[in-house]
Amino acid sequence: KELVTGEKIGCICITEPERGSDAVHMLTTCDEQEDGSFIVNGEKIYQTNGSKADWAVIYAVTEKNNGNTMAQFLVDTSWDGWTSERVNIPWTPRIHIGKETMSNLKIPSECVLGIPGDGRSHLFEGLNLERLGIVCLNLAEAWNAITHAVIYTNMRKQFDKEILKYQGVGFPLSDLWAQTMSMTLACLNICQTIDNKMEQLGTLPKEFNLALVATASQLKFLSTQLCERVVYESANLMGGAGVCDNTLMHDLLGITRIQEIGGGTRQVQQYIMSLTLRQLFKLL
Ligand SMILES: Cc1cc2nc3c(=O)[nH]c(=O)nc-3n(C[C@H](O)[C@H](O)[C@H](O)COP(=O)(O)OP(=O)(O)OC[C@H]3O[C@@H](n4cnc5c(N)ncnc54)[C@H](O)[C@@H]3O)c2cc1C
Structure with missing residues (x-):
């Protein structure tokens, strides 16, 4: 409840120093004890909010490199055996990224979110919504930049005219606006479909979640590139300001x-999409 209301901060720990894109073959281990608790050992890196999280959802395997043995746990970061330090990314000084070490971290049985074997499917189900969340962030950033550029270029005068009136400024802004609007409508459409399913069924059916994998990757892939271009161009059209x-x-x-990079790199999204293309081809 504290996490949902925002009173406490959470992080998700998948990526490891030696297992990034190849996250499924993770090295962090969990050993079940007689009382149903687990002992976890390993390292994670690049967790958003990791260094200031109160709670963490972590993934670990009973057998190194074997994703089929993956389990999922909830961790109170004040427990013994958990340490986290901040990793600085110079482009985003306000974002706290963590590097976590788990050293004989004991997790009670009531904090097991997925027993060994269930962790892998939990991870992939979570990734769909995480990627759609990144799409929403991308769109928010793109709209933010366009709005500022439109206000600025409507007010800024050069050669006695508002610069938006010059086609060299107005046309590229219109182009970015059109693309951002299209991407927003696509994102809203899939979010509405998800909401409808949740309202009707209370959960997302397995087949729907599988189909969502490709859609989430497509939108994440395109919206990330779009938002980088929109922000760069909008900033350029504002000149020095x-x-x-x-x-x-x-x-x-x-x-x-x-x-x-976060939520799976460009190449990982392309890999997922090309796998889907092969599956679709087999259906023809
Ligand atoms: C800002 C930020 C926030 C993040 N938040 C989280 C978080 O909250 N939780 C979490 O667990 N992780 C998080 N991450 C980690 C992120 O998911 C990983 O950084 C990402 O999956 C890539 O892993 P890596 O950095 O080890 O790069 P690598 O996997 O080493 O990849 C390096 C390069 O090689 C390419 N590559 C790798 N394999 C292939 C292949 N088979 N074919 C083609 N190209 C390939 C990659 O695409 C990339 O360009 C975050 C990262 C960042 C930057």
């Missing part, structure tokens, strides 16, 4: 620089 430090545009330029 768009690239000064300590401004909103400066923050947006930094954030869009890193969005392609």
Whole structure:
């Protein structure tokens, strides 16, 4: 409840120093004890909010490199055996990224969210919604940048005219606006479909979740590239005012620089999409 209301901060721990894109073959281990608790050992890295999280959802395997033995746990970060330090990303000084070490971390049985074997499917189900969440962030950043550029270019005068009236400024902004609007409508459409399913069924059916994998990857892949371009172009169309430090545009330029990596890199999204293409081909 504390997490849902935002009173406490949470993080999700999947990525490890030696297992990034290849997250399924993780090295963090969990050993079940006689009382149903687990002892976890390993390292995680690049967790959003990791260094200031009160709670963490972590993934570990009973056998190293074997994703089929993956389990999922809820961890109170004040427990013995848990340490976290901040990893600094210079483009995003306001974001806290963590590197976590679990050393004989004891997890009571009531904090087992998925027994060994169930963790892998829990991880992939969570990734769909995480990726759609990133799409929403991308769109928020793109709209933020466009709005600022439109206000600025409507007010800024050069050669005695508002610069938006020059086609060299107005046309590229219109182009970015059209693309951002299309992406927003696509995102809202899939979010509405998810909401409808949840309202009707109380859960997302397995087949729907599987189909959602490709859609979430497509939208994450395209929206990340779009938002980076929109923010870069919007900043450029604002001239010097768009690239000064300590401004909103400066923050947006930094954030869009890193969005392609979290939630699975560009190549991972392409890999997922190409796998789906092969499956679709088999259905023809
Ligand atoms: C801002 C930010 C927030 C993050 N938040 C979280 C979080 O909350 N929780 C969490 O668990 N993780 C998080 N991550 C980690 C993120 O998911 C990983 O960084 C990402 O999956 C890539 O792993 P890696 O950094 O080890 O890169 P690597 O996997 O080493 O990849 C390096 C490069 O090689 C490419 N590559 C790898 N394999 C292939 C292949 N088979 N074919 C083609 N190209 C390939 C990649 O696409 C990439 O370009 C976050 C990362 C960032 C930057």
